[in-house]
Amino acid sequence: MAEVYLNGKFVGEVDDSAGYIGKLRDERRKGIMPSSINFYLDKKSGRIEVESSRGRARRPLIIVREGKPLLTDRHIKQLEKNEISWSDLVKEGIIEYLDASEEENALVAFFEQDLTHEHSHLEITPLNMLGYCTALVPYGNFNQSTRLNAGSKNQKQALGIYASNYAVRMDMDVNLLHYAQVPIVETIMHEITEYGKHPAGQNIVVAVMSYKGYNMEDAIIINKGSIDRGFGRSTYYRPSVAEELRYSGGLMDEVSIPDKDVKGYRSEKDYRYLEDDGIIYPESKVAEGDVIIGKTSPPRFLSSMEEYNLASSTRRESSVTMKHGEKGVVDFVMLTENEEGNKLIQVRLRDQRIPEVGDKFTSRHGQKGVVGLIVPEADMPFSASGIKPDLIFSPHGIPSRMTMAHLIELVGGKVGALSGRLINGTTFDAEPEDKLRQELKELGFRENGVETFYNGETGEQFDSQIFVGNMYYLKLKHLVANKLHSRARGPIQLLTRQPTEGRAKEGGLRLGEMEKDTFVAHGASLLLKERFDSDRTIVPVCEGCGTIAIRDEYKEKTYCPICGENTEVSNVEISYAFKLILDEFKSLGLYPQMKLKSKY
Amino acid sequence: MESSIKEYEGKLPKKVLNDIRAQAANLPQAKLKKVLELALGEYKKALVCAGESVGLISAESIGEPGTQMTLNTFHFAGVAEMNVTMGLPRIIEILDGMKDINTPMMEIYLKKPYSQGKGIRELALALKETLLGEVASEFSLNLVDMTIDIALDKEKIKDIGMTGTQISTAISKQVKSVTIKDNKEAIAIKMKGKDDSLNDLYKLKEKLKDVHLKGVKGITQVLPVRRGEEYIIITAGSNMNDVLQLDDADVFRTTTNNIFEIEKVLGIEAARQAIINEVYKVIESQGLNVDMRHIMLVADTMCTSGTVKGITRYGVVSEKSSVLARASFETPIKHILNAAMLGEIDELNSVVENVMINQPIPIGTGMPRLVTKIGAGSKK
Numbered sequence: 001m002a003e004v005y006l007n008g009k010f011v012g013e014v015d016d017s018a019g020y021i022g023k024l025r026d027e028r029r030k031g032i033m034p035s036s037i038n039f040y041l042d043k044k045s046g047r048i049e050v051e052s053s054r055g056r057a058r059r060p061l062i063i064v065r066e067g068k069p070l071l072t073d074r075h076i077k078q079l080e081k082n083e084i085s086w087s088d089l090v091k092e093g094i095i096e097y098l099d100a101s102e103e104e105n106a107l108v109a110f111f112e113q114d115l116t117h118e119h120s121h122l123e124i125t126p127l128n129m130l131g132y133c134t135a136l137v138p139y140g141n142f143n144q145s146t147r148l149n150a151g152s153k154n155q156k157q158a159l160g161i162y163a164s165n166y167a168v169r170m171d172m173d174v175n176l177l178h179y180a181q182v183p184i185v186e187t188i189m190h191e192i193t194e195y196g197k198h199p200a201g202q203n204i205v206v207a208v209m210s211y212k213g214y215n216m217e218d219a220i221i222i223n224k225g226s227i228d229r230g231f232g233r234s235t236y237y238r239p240s241v242a243e244e245l246r247y248s249g250g251l252m253d254e255v256s257i258p259d260k261d262v263k264g265y266r267s268e269k270d271y272r273y274l275e276d277d278g279i280i281y282p283e284s285k286v287a288e289g290d291v292i293i294g295k296t297s298p299p300r301f302l303s304s305m306e307e308y309n310l311a312s313s314t315r316r317e318s319s320v321t322m323k324h325g326e327k328g329v330v331d332f333v334m335l336t337e338n339e340e341g342n343k344l345i346q347v348r349l350r351d352q353r354i355p356e357v358g359d360k361f362t363s364r365h366g367q368k369g370v371v372g373l374i375v376p377e378a379d380m381p382f383s384a385s386g387i388k389p390d391l392i393f394s395p396h397g398i399p400s401r402m403t404m405a406h407l408i409e410l411v412g413g414k415v416g417a418l419s420g421r422l423i424n425g426t427t428f429d430a431e432p433e434d435k436l437r438q439e440l441k442e443l444g445f446r447e448n449g450v451e452t453f454y455n456g457e458t459g460e461q462f463d464s465q466i467f468v469g470n471m472y473y474l475k476l477k478h479l480v481a482n483k484l485h486s487r488a489r490g491p492i493q494l495l496t497r498q499p500t501e502g503r504a505k506e507g508g509l510r511l512g513e514m515e516k517d518t519f520v521a522h523g524a525s526l527l528l529k530e531r532f533d534s535d536r537t538i539v540p541v542c543e544g545c546g547t548i549a550i551r552d553e554y555k556e557k558t559y560c561p562i563c564g565e566n567t568e569v570s571n572v573e574i575s576y577a578f579k580l581i582l583d584e585f586k587s588l589g590l591y592p593q594m595k596l597k598s599k600y
Numbered sequence: 601m602e603s604s605i606k607e608y609e610g611k612l613p614k615k616v617l618n619d620i621r622a623q624a625a626n627l628p629q630a631k632l633k634k635v636l637e638l639a640l641g642e643y644k645k646a647l648v649c650a651g652e653s654v655g656l657i658s659a660e661s662i663g664e665p666g667t668q669m670t671l672n673t674f675h676f677a678g679v680a681e682m683n684v685t686m687g688l689p690r691i692i693e694i695l696d697g698m699k700d701i702n703t704p705m706m707e708i709y710l711k712k713p714y715s716q717g718k719g720i721r722e723l724a725l726a727l728k729e730t731l732l733g734e735v736a737s738e739f740s741l742n743l744v745d746m747t748i749d750i751a752l753d754k755e756k757i758k759d760i761g762m763t764g765t766q767i768s769t770a771i772s773k774q775v776k777s778v779t780i781k782d783n784k785e786a787i788a789i790k791m792k793g794k795d796d797s798l799n800d801l802y803k804l805k806e807k808l809k810d811v812h813l814k815g816v817k818g819i820t821q822v823l824p825v826r827r828g829e830e831y832i833i834i835t836a837g838s839n840m841n842d843v844l845q846l847d848d849a850d851v852f853r854t855t856t857n858n859i860f861e862i863e864k865v866l867g868i869e870a871a872r873q874a875i876i877n878e879v880y881k882v883i884e885s886q887g888l889n890v891d892m893r894h895i896m897l898v899a900d901t902m903c904t905s906g907t908v909k910g911i912t913r914y915g916v917v918s919e920k921s922s923v924l925a926r927a928s929f930e931t932p933i934k935h936i937l938n939a940a941m942l943g944e945i946d947e948l949n950s951v952v953e954n955v956m957i958n959q960p961i962p963i964g965t966g967m968p969r970l971v972t973k974i975g976a977g978s979k980k
Contacts, residue, residue: 529961535958590940
């Protein structure tokens with residue numbers, strides 16, 4: 001007797017569990033039972049587990065009977081002619097979905113030629129084990145698995161043409177690659193996903209060599225000429241949004257060029273691009289501080305007096321402006337309404353992003369790197385046939401990462417570019433390397449892909465030969481132009497008077513606890529004090545009671561809130577944060593005193 | 601000659617003077633003088649300057665390599681599950697001054713016949729603690745007579761070389777107010793007096809399981825190993841006091857990794873050395889390189905009060921005189937409120953406080969001060 005469980009609950013017992021589960025599976029394949037049920041037999045105890053619950057990950061496999069797959073050439077022909085579909089195969093019991101537990105009872109063959117009588121299933125394709133993005137890595141079976149993960153992750157960050165209707169979309173933070181191409185070394189997944197409709201990279205000539213140390217630690221060298229010809233150029237789009245909000249009392253925002261008497265009026269120059277409707281006109285070149293959408297809001301708090309006197313002078317300015325460090329061209333202006341029926345204005349800005357030092361690029365094998373140097377085309381190394389690489393990749397990135405597919409793609413790309421065809425690099429099902437080498441030889445090149453190279457500056461021949469070929473390279477969305485940040489003086493926080501944090505707020509770079517420790521370790525006491533002077537304040541302290549006194553600049557008098565005017569008051573330099581904590585102590589009912597004495 | 605060396609007493613450390621005494625004994629007076637002078641010069645050069653932030657440098661020097669340490673425990677090959685806490689968890693254990701360490705361990709060095717490996721197995725097994733629960737095959741409650749019947753495992757008793765009578769005497773010594781009936785393979789135990797509740801009987805049963813029969817208390821496992829030329833016993837579980845009283849133990853070299861036991865048995869100086877040894881052992885085992893003096897400084901701070909104190913808010917940190925310094929470590933509200941109640945005064949003498957109020961810290965360039973004496977003419 002063996003127990004039977006349905007979704008983890010005991011439902012009964014059977015005598016012959018092996019025979020019973022066979023019957024169950026047959027009925028599912030015949031379509032009597034739904035195909036979404038899975039059966040698991042624990043061979044030790046004979047226990048049967050039937051699962052029909054939701055949320056199980058399942059995958060399709062071809063059923064094998066007596067060493068022969070049920071999927072025949074006839075089916076494939078029918079499929080090609082569109083006479084039958086995938087779901088027909090599932091209904092007919094040719095393909096079935098297994099979950100993790102039923103998989104334990106199955107013996108799955110990778111390829112048809114591996115099939116024996118013991119096998120119960122055949123893999124539809126070994127590519128099945130990879131996700132969409134991972135399947136886009138060519139020759140993936142030659143890479144270490146971690147590199148495949150990195151490679152697929154990188155591809156998700158690549159710039160390309162993300163949607164064909166981008167011109168009428170108002171997406172946040174969008175990059176478009178200017179001359180996106182389909183890879184020369186492609187996989188079947190490129191075909192399936194119609195990659196040509198949303199490509200995300202470019203085919204370029206890559207040389208594997210070092211260059212004056214500018215490509216160490218994963219950096220890459222880019223040919224200035226290639227950039228001029230369009231390599232890696234992209235456009236960055238960012239919308240600015242303004243809404244005419246309604247407030248209580250029938251008041252509302254107004255999109256218009258603000259009047260001069262509005263509270264917080266900028267300068268006339270800042271509003272110069274606005275048209276009469278208060279919205280900027282397309283193709284105007286804007287920079288930091290320029291107003292994009294002019295807007296005024298009603299005053300925040302209305303005293304009873306003012307409620308009767310709604311003069312425009314009390315309105316405050318709330319325009320949308322260009323933030324610190326931003327520049328661009330107004331690309332597109334759109335006027336609509338939002339769900340509540342409020343007027344909604346969206347203005348899309350565009351800015352060109354030409355590759356510069358610090359931009360991130362990657363191949364499809366997790367070999368990412370930032371641009372270390374942009375070399376004038378005249379100084380680039382060149383091959384005997386006069387080819388100058390678009391990009392120089394450091395050979396030190398190869399041995400430890402073992403991305404053999406990176407090298408194979410290089411050869412494959414070279415063959416494809418020279419013979420004018422696409423190379424199939426599908427994982428587990430690619431054109432073999434031997435064939436590529438053979439073809440390369442027939443094309444008049446060395447079969448291993450190396451070529452004689454010359455120093456671009458001196459014209460001398462390099463001692464060693466350089467491995468060159470064509471590769472598909474991706475520009476990743478991490479661009480320096482969006483990240484570069486520095487500050488000397490700038491905005492401070494209201495509460496602590498310390499510098500703000502983050503690039504968006506033009507913040508300072510924090511000198512943290514551990515950084516502070518390094519100054520202490522060096523004994524650089526006065527330098528440390530200077531670094532922490534950002535919130536330095538001078539407070540008058542009453543020597544009588546030890547509290548912070550009050551300085552009345554108007555009367556030119558200093559007095560203590562406790563002791564009055566007849567007391568000694570001295571100025572003391574402390575950090576504002578400390579003054580703040582003393583105030584917080586006071587609010588707790590504690591009485592912190594500062595007892596002053598001469599330093600010397 | 602002796603006289604000129606005497607002159608340098610107090611200026612040079614004793615060890616240096618002794619070295620000079622030994623090596624430069626036959627030098628003429630003038631040359632000896634020069635040697636001493638040079639030695640003094642070198643010694644002064646090697647001294648740490650005033651105002652050097654030694655504590656922070658120690659902290660950084662131990663902390664930085666500490667980030668690379670693995671969280672592994674180290675397993676002894678062979679012998680069932682003997683492992684030792686190593687790496688960061690062990691460092692935390694030591695520096696926090698934790699009383700109950702995860703894997704207490706002893707290294708017992710032995711006297712002559714045993715240190716050659718003779719009879720070491722038997723000695724080791726004799727050390728291992730055996731409890732009644734381990735040799736009994738069954739504890740059954742007899743509810744009619746309100747007794748506990750203990751069935752003994754014959755083979756296990758044979759293994760430890762005890763008889764039933766010996767066991768029952770051990771029980772009678774350690775568990776009071778019970779009557780014991782010994783019928784060879786089983787022992788019946790009855791509680792004396794009162795109407796005993798079933799609950800009490802249960803409690804008694806649990807107590808009986810922990811009756812100590814043999815060996816050193818706390819030693820749960822033993823492992824004789826070869827260490828260089830001799831044999832020693834490594835144990836899991838530690839009991840410094842009892843082990844040192846064994847006749848066969850070499851009391852000068854036997855150690856434990858429990859610092860508090862060392863402090864109790866051998867004193868604070870030994871505990872200081874134990875802290876240094878234990879921390880160094882971990883750092884060495886991780887293949888890191890930290891100067892011994894940094895560890896010594898840490899051990900010193902932990903031991904200066906006379907007892908071992910951990911570097912926690914209850915230990916070393918609670919000892920700081922500055923309120924602000926204590927508050928900046930952990931539980932600030934507690935410290936501030938207490939300080940307010942006591943009316944504590946912060947003299948602002950140390951680093952943290954001065955960083956807080958943005959004043960020069962009294963270290964390095966913040967130490968020297970320029971004072972101008974204003975002449976009698978201008979004032980007074």
